[in-house]
Amino acid sequence: MPDLLIELRSEEIPARMQRKAAGDLKKLVTDALVEAGLSYEGAREYWTPRRLTLDIRGLTGRSADVREERKGPRTDANEKAIEGFLRGSGLSSVSEAQVSSDPKKGDFYIAVISKPGRAAEEIIGDVMPGIIRDFPWPKSMRWGKASSKPGSLRWVRPLQSIVCTFGTEHEETSVIPFEIDGIVASNVTYGHRFHAPGAIAVKRFDDYAASLEKAKVILDAERRKNIILHDARDIAFAGGLELVEDEGLLEEVSGLVEWPQVLMGSFEEDYLSIPSEIIRLTIKTNQKCFVTRKQGEETLSNQFILVSNIEANDGGKEIVHGNGKVVRARLSDALHFWKRDQGNLPDLETLEASAKKFGLDLRKPLDQRMAKLDALHVTFHAKIGTQGERVTRIRTLAGEIGKIVDADPLKVSRAAALAKADLRTEVVGEFPELQGAMGKKYALLQGEDEPVAAALEDHYKPQGPTDRVPTDNVAITIALADKIDTLVWFWRINERPTGSKDPFALRRAALGSIRLLLEREIRAPLIPLFRSAFRSEWAVAIASHEASIRLFELKILEDNERFDHERLVQEQRAAIKYCKNYLAEGHPKTIEEEYELAINLLAFFHDRLKVYLRDQGARYDLIDAVVTPEADDLVMIARRVEALTAFITSEDGKNLLVGTKRATQILAAEEKKGTVIADGVSEKLFRLDAERELFAAIAKASAEASAAIAREDFRSAMEALSKLRTPVDRFFDDVLVNDEDAAIRANRLALLRLIREATGTVADFSKIAG
Numbered sequence: 001m002p003d004l005l006i007e008l009r010s011e012e013i014p015a016r017m018q019r020k021a022a023g024d025l026k027k028l029v030t031d032a033l034v035e036a037g038l039s040y041e042g043a044r045e046y047w048t049p050r051r052l053t054l055d056i057r058g059l060t061g062r063s064a065d066v067r068e069e070r071k072g073p074r075t076d077a078n079e080k081a082i083e084g085f086l087r088g089s090g091l092s093s094v095s096e097a098q099v100s101s102d103p104k105k106g107d108f109y110i111a112v113i114s115k116p117g118r119a120a121e122e123i124i125g126d127v128m129p130g131i132i133r134d135f136p137w138p139k140s141m142r143w144g145k146a147s148s149k150p151g152s153l154r155w156v157r158p159l160q161s162i163v164c165t166f167g168t169e170h171e172e173t174s175v176i177p178f179e180i181d182g183i184v185a186s187n188v189t190y191g192h193r194f195h196a197p198g199a200i201a202v203k204r205f206d207d208y209a210a211s212l213e214k215a216k217v218i219l220d221a222e223r224r225k226n227i228i229l230h231d232a233r234d235i236a237f238a239g240g241l242e243l244v245e246d247e248g249l250l251e252e253v254s255g256l257v258e259w260p261q262v263l264m265g266s267f268e269e270d271y272l273s274i275p276s277e278i279i280r281l282t283i284k285t286n287q288k289c290f291v292t293r294k295q296g297e298e299t300l301s302n303q304f305i306l307v308s309n310i311e312a313n314d315g316g317k318e319i320v321h322g323n324g325k326v327v328r329a330r331l332s333d334a335l336h337f338w339k340r341d342q343g344n345l346p347d348l349e350t351l352e353a354s355a356k357k358f359g360l361d362l363r364k365p366l367d368q369r370m371a372k373l374d375a376l377h378v379t380f381h382a383k384i385g386t387q388g389e390r391v392t393r394i395r396t397l398a399g400e401i402g403k404i405v406d407a408d409p410l411k412v413s414r415a416a417a418l419a420k421a422d423l424r425t426e427v428v429g430e431f432p433e434l435q436g437a438m439g440k441k442y443a444l445l446q447g448e449d450e451p452v453a454a455a456l457e458d459h460y461k462p463q464g465p466t467d468r469v470p471t472d473n474v475a476i477t478i479a480l481a482d483k484i485d486t487l488v489w490f491w492r493i494n495e496r497p498t499g500s501k502d503p504f505a506l507r508r509a510a511l512g513s514i515r516l517l518l519e520r521e522i523r524a525p526l527i528p529l530f531r532s533a534f535r536s537e538w539a540v541a542i543a544s545h546e547a548s549i550r551l552f553e554l555k556i557l558e559d560n561e562r563f564d565h566e567r568l569v570q571e572q573r574a575a576i577k578y579c580k581n582y583l584a585e586g587h588p589k590t591i592e593e594e595y596e597l598a599i600n601l602l603a604f605f606h607d608r609l610k611v612y613l614r615d616q617g618a619r620y621d622l623i624d625a626v627v628t629p630e631a632d633d634l635v636m637i638a639r640r641v642e643a644l645t646a647f648i649t650s651e652d653g654k655n656l657l658v659g660t661k662r663a664t665q666i667l668a669a670e671e672k673k674g675t676v677i678a679d680g681v682s683e684k685l686f687r688l689d690a691e692r693e694l695f696a697a698i699a700k701a702s703a704e705a706s707a708a709i710a711r712e713d714f715r716s717a718m719e720a721l722s723k724l725r726t727p728v729d730r731f732f733d734d735v736l737v738n739d740e741d742a743a744i745r746a747n748r749l750a751l752l753r754l755i756r757e758a759t760g761t762v763a764d765f766s767k768i769a770g
Contacts, residue, residue: 001041004056004124005165005173005205007189008132011157012049015255017138019221021156022047024136025054032127037063038120046219048258049309050193053219055205059166063117072109075099082109089113121166125178128164132180146181153181163189165203173203191215192259194310216259216311224254231262232290232305239264241292241301246284253288257309263316265289265324269302271331275441276300278334281431286330287323337426341365341438342445351375354388358395358417364446366439370421378423383493387420390485393533394419398481400532404524407473408451415455415478418443422456436460451475462512465615469519480516480524483509488533491601510608517634518612526605526632530598602632609634613641622648625763636712643714644763655725656718660765663728663755666737668766670749676742678750685747690727690734694751697727702758709761717762724755 006029013021022045030043033056041058072085082094089111091097097109133153140154153159164185167173175187188199189208196215202208209219218224229243229250236243254260271279276291276299283289283304290305306323308316345351348362351371358374360367374388384390395416402412422428422439439456451474458475459482461467470476486509490496497506517524610623618641626640647653671677686692704720737752739745759765 001058002061002120002166002168003204004040004054004059004120005163005202005208006054006056006128007051007161007163007208008053008159009051009161009163009189010155010159013047013052013156013255015049015252017156018047018049018052018255019251021135021137022052022054025052025131028131028135029054029127030056032131033059033120033123036123036127037066037117038123047221047255048217048219048224049255050258051189051219053208059120061120063120063123065117066113066115068113068115070111070113072097072111074105075107075109085109085111121174121176124164124166124176128176128185129178129180132159132162153183159183161186161189163187163202163208167204169204192217192309195259218258218260221254224257224260225250228254228257228260228262228307231260232307235262235264236292236303236305237295239292239303240295241303242295243305244280244291244293244300246290249284249288249290253307256288257307259309259311261308261311261316263306263308263320264303265306265320265327266303267324267328267331271328271335272300272302274331274335274338275438277434277437278338278427278431279331281434282330282334283327285431287327289323289327334427334430337430341369341425341427341442344368345372357388358391359413360417366418366421366442366446366448369424370418373420373424376424381489381493383495384489387423391417391420393489394478394481394485397485397529397533398477400529401480401484401524402473402477405473405477405520405522407477411449411452411455411474412477414448415452415459415474416481418448418452419456419459419478419482455479462515463508465511465515467512469515471520476516476520476522480513480522480529483513483516484529485533487513487601487604488530488597491597491604492534496604506604507608510605511612514605514609514612514634518638521635523633523635526602526634527595527598527630530601531594534594534597599629603629605634606631609637613638618642618645619769621767621769622763625765625767628764639712640714640763643718647715647718648768652719652722656722656759657765657768659725659728660721660755660759661768662732663752664766667749667752667756670738675749676746677753678743678746681750681754682747685744687744688734690731691748691751694724694727694731695754697724698751698754698758702754702761705758705761714762721759721762724758728755 006025008025026043026045030040033040038060040056040060043054043056046053046055070089072089073081086092086094086097089097090113091111094109097111099107100110101107132155135155137154137156140156141158142152142154143158146152159180160183162180162183162185164176164178165173165187166176173187176185178185187202189202189212190197191200191212192215196217198215200211200215202211212219218227229245232243279300280291283291287304287306289307292301292303292305293299294301304327306320308319310319312319342365344365345368348368351362351368354360354371354374355362355367358370360371362368362371370391374386374391378387379385380387380390395413398412398416399409401407402409418439422435422442425438425442427438428435436457436459440453443453443456444450451472454470454472455475455478458470458472459478461475461479462469470479486504487506490504490506495504502508516522606627610620610627613623614620622644623637623641626637626644631637648657667677681695683692683695686695701720701724705717708714708717708720731751735748737745737748739748
């Protein structure tokens with residue numbers, strides 16, 4: 001069976017786009033071929049900075065003939081119906097249709113449509129231009145003279161040539177000719193831009209890949225990665241060092257070169273006074289180079305690894321020299337940022353009001369940066385307010401959470417005040433990914449307690465399912481306050497995740513909160529915390545008014561316009577009183593909004609919790625059986641799910657499930673019909689021993705289950721309820737629920753409701769499959 005080789009060669013494709021683009025090419029081409037009636041044995045995609053390649057093996061040479069019968073109207077149908085049938089079937093007259101008889105429906109027309117198969121070459125030539133024109137690049141461009149014409153080809157970078165060959169392994173291959181904006185498909189490609197720029201004629205994939213390698217192009221990206229990694233390790237080891245590995249950088253660098261050459265450069269040791277994180281990011285971000293360290297040590301060395309796309313005649317000396325010059329210049333900038341961040345800001349006198357608001361010490365650099373962040377009114381979100389307002393809210397909420405996790409209140413307050421301070425440092429301005437990490441470093445330099453400094457770094461964590469969870473109570477407190485404030489406020493302004501869109505990473509914030517609560521076993525009821533975060537708006541208003549009063553009082557001392565300023569002070573104090581009374585009295589509208597917001601956000605947490613627990617191996621139906629709309633103790637939910645998972649597979653669990661489902665299904669059916677159910681169970685209406693036995697068993701099981709639940713021993717609660725199986729079975733064997741006497745029927749249904757209520761204290765068994 002023939003093979004198909006496709007290569008789309010262009011100017012350099014951005015490294016971050018290459019892997020996905022190659023996968024898109026494979027999917028688009030194979031889907032189009034299959035839809036046209038062809039099949040294939042296997043397909044594999046390849047990519048380099050200058051080409052996307054697709055190798056399809058065992059492609060059928062022709063699509064199958066198709067015979068389709070299309071049913072039409074009755075033979076005595078009106079003319080318009082028959083004309084529409086003929087037109088849709090491609091027939092010119094009814095004489096070309098067949099007539100079929102149905103004993104019930106009568107005679108009707110059938111069009112037999114035969115479509116002959118098509119050669120694979122014809123199909124490929126038809127589908128490829130459309131695939132190339134409509135290729136899903138995130139960004140694309142037009143170029144050359146044709147770019148001024150409507151509908152001209154757009155590609156990520158100028159497309160230069162197309163290879164499209166087709167044929168069996170033992171026969172001559174043929175070129176499938178098609179043309180796009182003057183680029184005609186052929187069997188000619190080109191090698192390395194500098195080492196082998198000449199034309200190369202190819203037939204099929206094997207000689208194509210071999211010819212490219214001779215022309216200094218390694219087609220397989222994974223092989224390029226392995227070459228870079230192993231050569232980098234070897235060259236570092238030879239210098240008594242070890243490579244600091246970086247999978248993301250390795251992926252990027254392999255997409256920058258077709259013929260990787262690994263070299264080692266160096267910079268002055270004086271730059272090692274810069275924190276390792278800054279050195280690493282500077283060299284990685286600006287020069288796409290790897291850093292090294294001495295074997296067995298954590299601190300970096302002054303040697304770095306670079307990857308060139310050229311096999312230089314001088315062994316790479318000039319390449320190393322040029323990269324070294326740029327690295328040193330970048331590190332010089334980084335050193336400048338690092339030192340400036342430890343110095344005083346020039347406008348300290350303008351920061352006094354902000355410093356008083358947060359209790360900051362303007363003799364300390366990080367405190368100055370926090371005051372500056374507030375004084376500049378740096379916006380967090382246009383509808384949510386400034387970073388300073390957000391820090392005030394986080395600080396207030398952290399005070400509540402700190403009580404739950406038993407964190408030192410003074411350290412919590414200090415950590416909350418400084419949590420966002422490093423956003424105003426020059427290092428974080430240059431490298432935003434270092435936010436938090438630099439906050440910790442600067443905090444330690446100015447003598448902050450270790451828990452406070454650690455909280456500045458860890459309050460962003462965890463940022464994903466594999467990221468570590470903070471262990472210190474102060475860090476846990478600030479991390480929860482930060483995430484809950486974010487979620488509550490984006491919920492308030494109705495900026496919530498929709499479908500796959502989540503621009504503010506709210507799902508990540510919820511999952512991070514869930515991991516903090518579960519993995520650190522924090523029993524924090526979420527609804528009160530959400531409502532506290534909601535009310536923190538008023539705390540911000542109070543703080544804002546108090547800050548205004550201080551400014552007005554200073555103004556009064558500076559000039560003689562006492563009357564106007566004193567009046568403003570009085571207005572501000574009245575506003576503070578209003579805000580405090582609003583909170584203290586519990587304004588009805590605020591209470592209603594708080595609760596609605598909290599329940600809505602809790603539902604979002606439940607959805608994220610279900611995903612988290614399913615990833616841990618829990619069954620979805622068991623999670624649903626435990627979660628109720630107002631269940632806000634996530635640790636309790638997880639424990640219930642764990643106990644239910646273990647119990648439901650046991651014999652007792654199966655018994656409880658069968659008996660309970662039987663009772664609840666009957667009850668639900670009667671409720672749906674509107675059957676009267678007694679408000680309570682009357683023993684006087686019992687007529688059979690099975691009723692009395694079940695009533696007594698429910699009372700005993702409910703009492704035992706309630707006591708076990710109070711101890712949070714859910715397994716014992718379930719075991720107590722499982723004892724209902726025998727009396728429930730006897731009840732259904734001996735008792736007719738729908739008795740002719742309406743009072744007796746209503747009483748027996750009330751007995752079934754007792755079963756549902758008793759088991760409902762543990763889980764909603766109607767939601768459990770099986």
